[in-house]
Amino acid sequence: MELLDIRTLFMADALVGLSLASVVFVARWGLPSQVRGVWVWAAGDAVAAVGRALFVVRDELPQMLGILVPNSLLLGGFLLHYLALRLLFDRRVPIGWMAVAPAVIVGSFGAAAVFNAPFSVRVVLFTLLAVALCLACAAVAWQARQRSMGARVMVLAFLLMAAMALLRVVGGTAPGVTDVFAMFAGQHVSVLGAIVLQIAITVGYLLCLNETLRRELERLSGTDMLTGAYNRRGLLAEMARDLDRARRLGHPVSLVMFDIDHFKRVNDERGHPVGDLVLTAFAELVTRRMRSTDLLARYGGEEFVLVLPGATSEEAKLVADRVRREVPAAALAPGLDGITVSAGVACSDEPGLGLQAPSLIAAADRRLYAAKRTRNAVVAHDDGPGGPVPLSAAA
Numbered sequence: 001m002e003l004l005d006i007r008t009l010f011m012a013d014a015l016v017g018l019s020l021a022s023v024v025f026v027a028r029w030g031l032p033s034q035v036r037g038v039w040v041w042a043a044g045d046a047v048a049a050v051g052r053a054l055f056v057v058r059d060e061l062p063q064m065l066g067i068l069v070p071n072s073l074l075l076g077g078f079l080l081h082y083l084a085l086r087l088l089f090d091r092r093v094p095i096g097w098m099a100v101a102p103a104v105i106v107g108s109f110g111a112a113a114v115f116n117a118p119f120s121v122r123v124v125l126f127t128l129l130a131v132a133l134c135l136a137c138a139a140v141a142w143q144a145r146q147r148s149m150g151a152r153v154m155v156l157a158f159l160l161m162a163a164m165a166l167l168r169v170v171g172g173t174a175p176g177v178t179d180v181f182a183m184f185a186g187q188h189v190s191v192l193g194a195i196v197l198q199i200a201i202t203v204g205y206l207l208c209l210n211e212t213l214r215r216e217l218e219r220l221s222g223t224d225m226l227t228g229a230y231n232r233r234g235l236l237a238e239m240a241r242d243l244d245r246a247r248r249l250g251h252p253v254s255l256v257m258f259d260i261d262h263f264k265r266v267n268d269e270r271g272h273p274v275g276d277l278v279l280t281a282f283a284e285l286v287t288r289r290m291r292s293t294d295l296l297a298r299y300g301g302e303e304f305v306l307v308l309p310g311a312t313s314e315e316a317k318l319v320a321d322r323v324r325r326e327v328p329a330a331a332l333a334p335g336l337d338g339i340t341v342s343a344g345v346a347c348s349d350e351p352g353l354g355l356q357a358p359s360l361i362a363a364a365d366r367r368l369y370a371a372k373r374t375r376n377a378v379v380a381h382d383d384g385p386g387g388p389v390p391l392s393a394a395a
């Protein structure tokens, strides 16, 4: 082990950190704006790497700088990683915390330099702060562990990093150890471990980025670009989850299929951009009245599907009829009121339907077709050989 000079290992550690920073920095190009904080992570790797490199040349620096700057940069790297993780996982950034932490780091190492604190005191100080920051990073990653393999890798690596920092205190505070480059027990293991763990942490972060991108891609491929509602693909994926949940909990699921009446006339008389406004405003109107567990999808041109988990047929009829009554007065586009909608309602509780997407959609579609006979109507039943009868129609 003596063959591996500690300064050389510190330098290798710094070079690995700079390489990781470059990889993350380059990976950031072309990412959608929803993925936040990637450059903060790269900056964290780079800042910590510069801190490690400064340790190597610290004998050339005045004592004040030699103690204050490398320690602060190393701990600053952890702080930036903490911030980047909160941004990546869409957690609120604790502004107060982010302002206090650098002041604590700089203040404590400034004091250590001014009062020429012995190495053992500085090691304990560094370890306390590093362990606190590692645990804070592990805690943020822990909250995302269920949906992310990368988060699990990071939790493990941050915890090992904290454990290694604690072990280093044992050798670093032993009698006679006066310098960061002293050959104390565990010194090699701790520097080599830091190299391996910083690679593991950044690999975990890149995995998280990949998972975030995959989720975003899935979201986009299931979303209707114009209205922001689900598209047919998104509807089927989300509905499968709702139906599974309903099977487990023994709840019904209702489905309403809406169709805007005479929509072609809007396009023909007012133009497609106004038609687009009507579609968007209709989706907004329904969304404002939905529960958080309901889902709205644009099923086709001017056809929308509203899924109501837990709602009975009667409740779904009320929802559909409320929308039907509100739409004509809503002025879905400037100067354009009097638009009407028709709807077909189906519920899994009805005999012959059950918790199956195709049968619910087919029943609601059949009833919508019946409602279209009069338009401005809601139909919730198939009614005998004469076919479905509108439950409610315009007076």
Ligand SMILES: Nc1nc2c(ncn2[C@@H]2O[C@H](COP(=O)(O)OP(=O)(O)OP(=O)(O)O)[C@@H](O)[C@H]2O)c(=O)[nH]1
Residues within 6 Å of the ligand: 226, 259, 260, 261, 262, 263, 264, 265, 267, 271, 272, 273, 274, 275, 276, 279, 300, 301, 302, 372, 375
């Ligand atoms: N502006 C706009 N129009 C669309 C879009 N998708 C489909 N359409 C139009 O929707 C209209 C649908 O017309 P029809 O199927 O005849 O239905 P309708 O005029 O509403 O008649 P009924 O349903 O019988 O009341 C067509 O003119 C399509 O061009 C879209 O994304 N934007």
